[in-house]
Amino acid sequence: MYAKKNLFLVILFLSHIFLSAAQNCTPSLSYTQPGIYPDSVIGLPHAYAGTPYATVINIKVDSDTVYSGFTFIYDSVRIDSVKMMKGSAWVSPSVLGFGYSCNLPACTWPGGANGCIDLSGTPSLADSGVNPVRVYLTAYLHGVLGSTVQGVVRDDYKLVIEPPLGLYKIPSPEEKIVAISDPSSGNISIIISALRTREEHVKIYNLRGSLLYEERVSFLKGENKISIPSIIFPSGLYIFIDGETKHKFLICPQN
Secondary structure, three states, rough: HHHHHHHHHHHHHHHHHHHHHOOOOOOOOOOOOEEEEEOOOOOOOOEEOOOOEEEEEEEEEEOOOEEEEEEEEEEEEEEEEEEEEEEEEOOOHHOOEEEEEOOOOHHEEEEOOEEEEHHHHHHHHHOOOEEEEEEEEEEEEEEEHHHHHHEEEEEEEEEEEEEOHHHOOOOOOOOOOOEEEEEOOEEEEEEOOOOOOOEEEEEEEEEEEEEEEEEEEEOEEEEEEEEEEHOOOOOEEEEEOOOOOOOOOEEEOOO
């Protein structure tokens, strides 16, 4: 009897540890409109192969909806599963080195609630590229006509896995990037001294790996200028990437 009691306490203790580890994100109450944040237009922050990745996805569950003229109240919304594309197959995120947990057990939130999902892991170089994400949800609603269950599939997200930062070639010391504040226009001018004429897809990230700015730019040999709103870039350290000068750090001066 004593051994059984001890076994029960051990199981209870391990369950508490598991649930505490799974509930490791805190929802942001700043989101008041129903939806998922960041939305699919902004997208998820990029991951880097071989580098630990972690991001928090916030959700705001709707309170009610109107269908065929009748109002239905959301009792709860549950995430049933998350899949990621590997090759041509939808697989568990764990196959690509990722896992997810929610702030509430079973990833279920009542209507009108704020919730969050913690997506984390360490991807491999073999999975570099654009990986579509699909989320399967079930919504439980009730109204004057009774209760109903609605299945929902969100497949408008993707997770981009970049090559390891260490694989980027060191740019030529002759090719330089300088950030200059322009208070009159409210912009920051990024001056790029290019070694040759080329067209590149420019991306700027913060140190958390979030993509802040991207633009297709035609560079001429010599000095080039890109103007971007300073509100996007408070004073700090950023990563500048294009096809020729990869992994350059620059400090954007504050206006």
